[in-house]
Amino acid sequence: MVPFKLSVMLWTVFRGQPFAQRLEKVAEAGYHNVELVDEFVKWTKEDFAAARKKKRELGIEFDATAGVWHTLPDANDREAFLKNVSDFVATLQELECTRLILQTGNNVPGLSHAAARDNCVETLKRGGEIAARNNIELLVENIDPEENPKYFLTSSAEGFEIVREVGNPHVKFLYDFFHEQIAEGNLIAKLAKNLDVIALMHVADVPGRHEPGTGEIHYPNIYRKLAELDYDRYIAMEFIPVGEPVAALRAAREMAMKYGALGAKQSSSNVGESGRFHATA
Numbered sequence: 001m002v003p004f005k006l007s008v009m010l011w012t013v014f015r016g017q018p019f020a021q022r023l024e025k026v027a028e029a030g031y032h033n034v035e036l037v038d039e040f041v042k043w044t045k046e047d048f049a050a051a052r053k054k055k056r057e058l059g060i061e062f063d064a065t066a067g068v069w070h071t072l073p074d075a076n077d078r079e080a081f082l083k084n085v086s087d088f089v090a091t092l093q094e095l096e097c098t099r100l101i102l103q104t105g106n107n108v109p110g111l112s113h114a115a116a117r118d119n120c121v122e123t124l125k126r127g128g129e130i131a132a133r134n135n136i137e138l139l140v141e142n143i144d145p146e147e148n149p150k151y152f153l154t155s156s157a158e159g160f161e162i163v164r165e166v167g168n169p170h171v172k173f174l175y176d177f178f179h180e181q182i183a184e185g186n187l188i189a190k191l192a193k194n195l196d197v198i199a200l201m202h203v204a205d206v207p208g209r210h211e212p213g214t215g216e217i218h219y220p221n222i223y224r225k226l227a228e229l230d231y232d233r234y235i236a237m238e239f240i241p242v243g244e245p246v247a248a249l250r251a252a253r254e255m256a257m258k259y260g261a262l263g264a265k266q267s268s269s270n271v272g273e274s275g276r277f278h279a280t281a
Contacts, residue, residue: 002260004231006253007033007063009202009238012209013245020054027058029249035236036065040095048094055096063234064099064139064200067091071105072123073116073152085127089134099137099199101174102127106150116152121165128168139200141174144182156180160194172199178238181206181217188225195229203252204239211239211248212255220259227263 008031014022019039026034034055040048055062068088070081085100092098108116124138131138142159143151153159156175163173175198177187191198205215212219226235235256241248 002227002257002264004226004256004260005033005063005234006031006256007035007234007236008249009035009037009236010039011037012238012240013249019051023051023054023058023060025246026249027060029246030253031237031249032059033061033063033234033236035101035238036062036067036095036097038067040065040091041067045094052094052096062095062097064101064236065092065095065097066101066103068100068102069105071108071152072102072120073104073111074108075119075122077105078119078123078126081123082126082130085130085138089130089136092134092136098135099139100131101139101141101200103141103143104151104153106148107152117158117162120152121162124162124166124171125168128166128171131170132168136170137199138171139174140171141176141202142179142183143176144179146182147179154183156190156194157184160190160197163197173197174200174202176202176238177217177219177222178202178204178206178209187217188222191222192225192229195231198231199233201226201233201235202238203235203256204237209238209240210242211237211252213251214242219255223256223259224263224266227260228266 008026010022014025023034068084070084071077072081088100092100104120127138140159140163142153142156145154159173163171175191180187203212204210205212205217207215237249237252
């Protein structure tokens, strides 16, 4: 059985259609989890209630969302960030969602990278306290320097270090294969070494941010390894389909399930008579 949970980052598909219809399309493709960015910013209480009703009808959960936008390396933006996180808890509750995706924002002009990193860690420590009190998770994401050369956190390796330095189980890392392949590569070795701080993974191929199989990332091997490692959290499709979106999402899901199942089978075969696993990473 494949341990991980598959999701769809909604901004990439069915744009311009009514929200309820977008959820129906996701369900048609076989998914039970959806991630949001800004779809809800103008919603009323009634809109939130309608979204909750629709997702329950379809058996869908909102597993993560963005919605707080601040520059984490800028100490002058810290208090505004902390207030925004505290205020955003109400929105998370309306969405019945417990994971908040955070981008670090851009570099601060005139500030050294080391100082900016220290500020980022301190801001996340303070934010993690809010997250712990409200039983939510903050997920930090890196962006590749080709997409945004001004962005602070372009390296997942540094992102893993920052999360460990924060030292709060409510602060985790979002490992985006698309961004990391462009930035540094070496995808599988890094996820195997840092699985303990990863709460979410995003999937798209390079180049073009299209579905797996259209570019240079060999996702079958990634899914196999994740299953071998017993990764049991979320993997979200965040690609722009080349063809018909429902068919593309369904094919992406089938790939993940197929190779995840192969990895799980391999993991089981590596259990010795003592019940202990042989090394697979």
